[in-house]
Amino acid sequence: MSRPSVLFVCLGNICRSPLAEAAFRAEAMRIGLEVKVDSAGTGDWHVGQPPDRRAQATALRNGVDISGYRGRQVTPEDFRRFTHIVAQDRDNLSNLMRMRPRDAIAELSLMLEHAGRPGESVADPYYGDEEDFDVTWWDVTRAAEGLARRLSIRD
Ligand code: 4NP
Numbered sequence: 001m002s003r004p005s006v007l008f009v010c011l012g013n014i015c016r017s018p019l020a021e022a023a024f025r026a027e028a029m030r031i032g033l034e035v036k037v038d039s040a041g042t043g044d045w046h047v048g049q050p051p052d053r054r055a056q057a058t059a060l061r062n063g064v065d066i067s068g069y070r071g072r073q074v075t076p077e078d079f080r081r082f083t084h085i086v087a088q089d090r091d092n093l094s095n096l097m098r099m100r101p102r103d104a105i106a107e108l109s110l111m112l113e114h115a116g117r118p119g120e121s122v123a124d125p126y127y128g129d130e131e132d133f134d135v136t137w138w139d140v141t142r143a144a145e146g147l148a149r150r151l152s153i154r155d
Contacts, residue, residue: 013041079104089121114146
């Protein structure tokens with residue numbers, strides 16, 4: 001099968017999906033998985049902006065610098081360019097299903113499915129505090145490990 005490519009999606013692309021992207025990049029590198037990775041938001045409020053300061057701090061505490069990431073919005077083209085699109089919550093997933101073009105190739109999934117928690121959403125830490133961002137990091141890391149493992153054993 002061709003090289004996999006994964007797009008992580010949340011609402012604003014400044015908290016959860018950049019952390020998911022960071023955790024997955026780190027895990028893919030750790031296990032030697034060659035994969036294209038990006039993240040995007042269903043909303044457009046933070047296009048061109050760096051991740052939320054608290055998300056940057058959380059990633060840095062865990063050894064990853066995400067200060068260079070910039071927000072962008074999901075496009076129909078993403079469904080043809082990525083093999084996997086991973087929604088952080090159920091609202092993101094239903095929005096993605098609605099905008100999915102007929103010739104999409106991307107497989108849609110919910111992030112925590114890959115952590116053995118089907119149907120669960122990664123909680124939005126935007127209105128929370130540092131501890132909420134730690135929970136987000138924990139959740140996206142467990143899911144990133146599961147997804148990376150799955151992609152590394154497929155043919
Ligand atoms: P994210 O969090 O979807 O995890 O990036 C949010 C960021 C911004 C907003 C909501 C959620 N907002 O309403 O601007």
